[in-house]
Amino acid sequence: MPELPDVEGFRRLVAANATGRRIDSVVVADSGVLEPGLDADRFARAVRGRRPGPALRHGKWLLLPLGDSSSAHGVPCLLVHFGMTGGFVWCTGHADGHRHDRILLGFESGSELRYRDMRKLTGVRMAEADSEVDELLNALGPDAAEVSAAEFAARLRGTGSGIKAALLDQSVVAGLGNLCVDEALWRARTHPRRKSRELTATELGELHRAMGSVLRSSVREGRVPERRGWLNGIRNERSRRCPRCSAVLCRAATAGRTTVWCPSCQPE
Structure with a gap:
């Protein structure tokens, strides 16, 4: 997509x-x-x-x-x-x-x-x-590549959904899809089913930084790259292991989308 x-x-x-x-x-x-x-x-x-x-x-x-x-x-x-x-x-x-x-x-x-x-x-x-x-x-939220950390945090705290569902909601933040969200959550060590309003200010700040880093690198390539060291680089492999800690990755439907995360780096 x-x-x-x-x-x-x-x-x-x-x-x-x-x-x-x-x-x-x-x-x-x-x-x-x-x-x-x-x-x-x-x-x-x-x-x-x-x-x-x-x-x-x-x-x-x-x-x-x-x-x-x-x-x-x-x-x-x-x-x-x-x-x-x-x-x-x-x-x-x-x-x-x-x-x-x-x-x-x-x-x-x-x-x-x-x-x-x-x-x-x-x-x-x-x-x-x-x-x-x-x-x-x-009808759209602020553009994900331009939203400030303060507005990002405020909009996420205003939702009652899990963090992945909130990030995919275009009325909350516009532009993110399944690959960008999974990559940012993995980098920020945030479980995709954690409630948005329960994340601390520090966690939301780290997630905003991770999202920005993913978007900047991806925009340069015109897509979310399947790059070595990225979650997206191994998400479709048969034997999926975390690029950071080598734990076996989890794969399940979250917010209606196929979601990949590390149970060690992203504890629930």
């Missing part, structure tokens, strides 16, 4: 290739990725001829303004969520199509920005008023 580091990579891809370039053609190969009520013809009419402004990211959402600076968010604005399997691909020349390419935006250079998604779980919205963008952003 694309998490904050992946979406930041997509934002940089768009920024480097599409910003300020005119969209000459729009092909909606599968309207199933468009929000309910937004048909392919209406989408194409709104997008064709536009020049994207600087792409923005908040949590796992990418915002692509297509209007001018007279509105707060450059409406019309595309609001893109990549669900479980989505992503942007930049194709130059006459690159072969892919069966999971759902939307193709053709630019004046002949290149294309393609929205590619196998499972089509979320997709693309179009905001035609600033209030529609605000409605989305107001």
Whole structure:
């Protein structure tokens, strides 16, 4: 599933290739990725001829303004969520199509920005008023890469759920997914089922630092890396041992997601 580091990579891809370039053609190969009520013809009419402004990211959402600076968010604005399997691909020349390419935006250079998604779980919205963008952003917590330690602690203490469930809740902190959360909890030596409000100030501070470190390294690579010394580097191995203490790792469903943790480093 694309998490904050992946979406930041997509934002940089768009920024480097599409910003300020005119969209000459729009092909909606599968309207199933468009929000309910937004048909392919209406989408194409709104997008064709536009020049994207600087792409923005908040949590796992990418915002692509297509209007001018007279509105707060450059409406019309595309609001893109990549669900479980989505992503942007930049194709130059006459690159072969892919069966999971759902939307193709053709630019004046002949290149294309393609929205590619196998499972089509979320997709693309179009905001035609600033209030529609605000409605989305107001439903999200602060961006995980930017939230201060104080706000991070306050928001987690305000939940009654386990710490993993709280970190996955996009209304608490936006951008974290299963891999980032497990990695940060392992680094902070925090059990995924501990109650958020029971963590001490010291523990919350350590978790905030661990989260920041995971995100900074992952953003550089555009994904959560399967790196030696990382929990994510061994989480899918048949014989999983903690990179820190060599204890056999636990694997179970927590907060509805497959969770990996070290019973020695992360006692309950």
